[in-house]
Amino acid sequence: MTESVLDYMARLGRAAREASRAIARASTGQKNRALLATAAALDAARPELAAANSQDMAGGRAAGLDPALLDRLELTPARIDGMIEGLRQVAALPDPVGAIRDMSYRPSGIQVGKMRVPLGVVGIIYESRPNVTIDAASLCLKSGNATILRGGSEAIHSNRAIARCIAQGLEQAGLPPAVVQVVETTDREAVGALITMPEYVDIIVPRGGRGLIERISRDARVPVIKHLDGICHVYVSAYADLPKAQRIAFHAKTYRYGICGAMETLLVNEVVAEAFLPAMVAQFREKGVELRGCERTREIVDVQVANEQDWSTEYLAPILSVKVVEDLDAAIEHINHYGSHHTDSIVTDHQGEGRRFLAEVDSASVMLNTPTCFADGFEYGLGAEIGISTDKIHARGPVGLEGLTCEKYVVIGDGQLRGESSH
Numbered sequence: 001m002t003e004s005v006l007d008y009m010a011r012l013g014r015a016a017r018e019a020s021r022a023i024a025r026a027s028t029g030q031k032n033r034a035l036l037a038t039a040a041a042l043d044a045a046r047p048e049l050a051a052a053n054s055q056d057m058a059g060g061r062a063a064g065l066d067p068a069l070l071d072r073l074e075l076t077p078a079r080i081d082g083m084i085e086g087l088r089q090v091a092a093l094p095d096p097v098g099a100i101r102d103m104s105y106r107p108s109g110i111q112v113g114k115m116r117v118p119l120g121v122v123g124i125i126y127e128s129r130p131n132v133t134i135d136a137a138s139l140c141l142k143s144g145n146a147t148i149l150r151g152g153s154e155a156i157h158s159n160r161a162i163a164r165c166i167a168q169g170l171e172q173a174g175l176p177p178a179v180v181q182v183v184e185t186t187d188r189e190a191v192g193a194l195i196t197m198p199e200y201v202d203i204i205v206p207r208g209g210r211g212l213i214e215r216i217s218r219d220a221r222v223p224v225i226k227h228l229d230g231i232c233h234v235y236v237s238a239y240a241d242l243p244k245a246q247r248i249a250f251h252a253k254t255y256r257y258g259i260c261g262a263m264e265t266l267l268v269n270e271v272v273a274e275a276f277l278p279a280m281v282a283q284f285r286e287k288g289v290e291l292r293g294c295e296r297t298r299e300i301v302d303v304q305v306a307n308e309q310d311w312s313t314e315y316l317a318p319i320l321s322v323k324v325v326e327d328l329d330a331a332i333e334h335i336n337h338y339g340s341h342h343t344d345s346i347v348t349d350h351q352g353e354g355r356r357f358l359a360e361v362d363s364a365s366v367m368l369n370t371p372t373c374f375a376d377g378f379e380y381g382l383g384a385e386i387g388i389s390t391d392k393i394h395a396r397g398p399v400g401l402e403g404l405t406c407e408k409y410v411v412i413g414d415g416q417l418r419g420e421s422s423h
Helices: 003-024 028-044 046-062 067-073 077-092 131-142 153-172 189-194 210-219 242-254 273-287 295-300 308-312 328-338 351-360
Strands: 100-105 111-118 121-126 146-150 180-182 203-207 232-236 263-269 290-293 319-325 343-347 365-368 405-412
Touching: 003 111, 003 121, 003 146, 003 180, 003 189, 028 046, 028 077, 028 131, 028 153, 046 067, 046 077, 046 153, 067 153, 077 131, 100 405, 121 131, 121 189, 131 146, 131 153, 131 180, 146 189, 153 180, 203 210, 232 242, 232 328, 242 263, 242 273, 242 343, 263 273, 263 328, 273 290, 273 295, 273 319, 290 295, 295 319, 308 319, 308 328, 319 328, 328 351, 343 351, 351 365
Parallel strands: 121 146, 121 203, 146 180, 232 263, 232 343, 263 319, 290 319, 343 365
Antiparallel strands: 100 111, 111 405
């Protein structure tokens, strides 16, 4: 790592730590003014955003980026509209900071409760999608955190243009510019510096491919909120309404192949497999989905052989593995063994089965009669999400405003001394 990159990242870290104190004490009104002013600045800067994004798109094509990455990189007018709308929605959300709950009197006469407070400085590392810059900045700002954003080198011009709009919003609200800082260097060593600065950074959120997230999880000296894979399941129960199950399973897979909430394995109870699978397989085939099945599946429908690796593969593509299982216990056992603890759903009209599935499947989101692609911060009413966590400590599932805060104890007394009774 060059000394200049180290020095640069340390300077960003010091500025973020100082700015975190200012944003932590900012009023809800001040934070909302910054968000709405940023939205107005984005709207006014459409030509500049388009020009910057054209540079990135040209560079991406020249570098041979695949079509999926180029699609995520592109800032269309509709995506700029989406960024603006996202800022307005986050501004409209309740402010979690300062909320006090569960105040209760203790026998000593003191009151004890909990107050929600910002985490401090959030480092976010992401690839390709420049609209993440706005999602991340808006959620960190509203939750009272300073943030350091390190986007992919392929989106550097777009991210710089967006950063200028954020800076205008912060200035109009009277907030320090270091509340949101976009890393200017494309040097990969900047990531190594960001994830090893616990004196400046309180939490790291990586958004990107498995390689990025594995590297950060391995090397970080700062706590990480992350998920590695989205190996999501839909289980069609013996008590399922089969037409409804077919609609749910089809949508769970084909809504968008490349999202972490897409279904990757379809589990079908053996009681309904012969009635359910032929029509389901025909619908997937018509859509161009490649199917890989277990031995019992292949006795019913003509699909490719699924091997052991298929059950633990996140395809992010029009490929689906299918398994016939004996009962609910076998479905739960399969999900907890092969899944990634992201999102799993059961289709059933049996209330007891539904409750057991929700209680016993060990995933960040568990669903009843719902496609797994609903695993999304916006759909959960969070306004947006900074990521989805499959960890169990601090935040789990889509991470919105509340996930970017923690709690501290608040104790209120009137001169009581320990060991003295209030009576």
